[in-house]
C-alpha cells in the first residue's frame with residue numbers, strides 16, 4: 001500500500017528550560033515513499049519538531065512532555081540518534097555539519113558507520129551517492145571546509161544516504177543557498193525519492209520551492225499545525241498564497 005504510514009507524530013508538546021512551551025500539540029504523518037514538507041516562518045517550531053522525533057532536544061534543555069512519536073508502529077522518541085539510524089531514520093541538521101577537516105569522501109564514509117555489511121556494499125553506495133551528486137565526485141578529495149555551501153549541503157545529504165535510510169529528516173536544505181542551487185538540491189531529493197524510494201520529512205521556510213517538490217505539507221505557526229493537506233491543494237489555498245507564497 002503506497003499510503004502506508006512510516007512516521008507518526010501524535011500531539012507532541014515540547015518545553016524548553018522547564019517553562020517555555022514551544023510545541024503545543026503537533027501531529028503529523030509521513031507516508032512511505034512520500035515527500036512531506038513541514039512549513040512555517042522563523043521560530044514556528046520546525047526544527048524543534050525534527051529534534052523531538054530524533055531525540056536531540058536534551059542538549060538544548062528541551063523535552064517532550066506530552067504525546068508520542070511512532071515509527072513503524074513503535075515508539076521512538078526516546079531512542080538515541082544512533083538507534084534511530086538503525087531503524088532507518090536519519091536526520092540532516094540545519095547548517096549542514098560536515099566535518100570540515102575531512103575530505104568530502106571521508107565525510108561520506110562516516111555515514112556508513114552503523115552498517116554491518118562489508119566494504120563492497122559501502123563502495124557501491126558511495127558510487128550511488130556520486131551518481132546523484134556528480135559535484136561531490138568532482139570534489140571528493142577536497143577538504144569539506146573549503147567547499148561551497150551548496151556542496152556542503154550535498155555532502156550532508158550524501159552522508160545520510162550512506163546509512164541506507166528509509167526516511168530522511170531534512171532541516172532547511174535551502175538555507176543560505178542561491179536559488180539555482182536550491183532548485184538543484186530539491187531536484188536531487190525528488191530523484192532520490194522516486195528512484196531509491198527514500199521518504200522525506202523536510203522542514204522549510206521556502207514554502208514556494210517546498211510545495212513544488214513535496215507531495216503533502218503541514219504549516220506550523222507558533223507551535224501548532226494550522227493547515228495541512230496535499231501540496232497541490234496548499235499551493236492553491238488563498239491563505240497560503242497570501243501569507244506564504246507572497247502573492248494574493
Ligand code: ATP
Pocket residue numbers: 016017020022040041042043044045046047048049060061062172205
Ligand atoms: P528556524 O527556521 O528559525 O529554525 P523553526 O521553525 O525551526 O525556526 P525552532 O527552531 O523550532 O523554530 O524554534 C521554535 C521556538 O523555540 C522559537 O521561539 C525559539 O526561540 C524557541 N527555542 C528554540 N530553541 C530553544 C532553546 N534551546 N531554548 C529556549 N527556546 C528555544
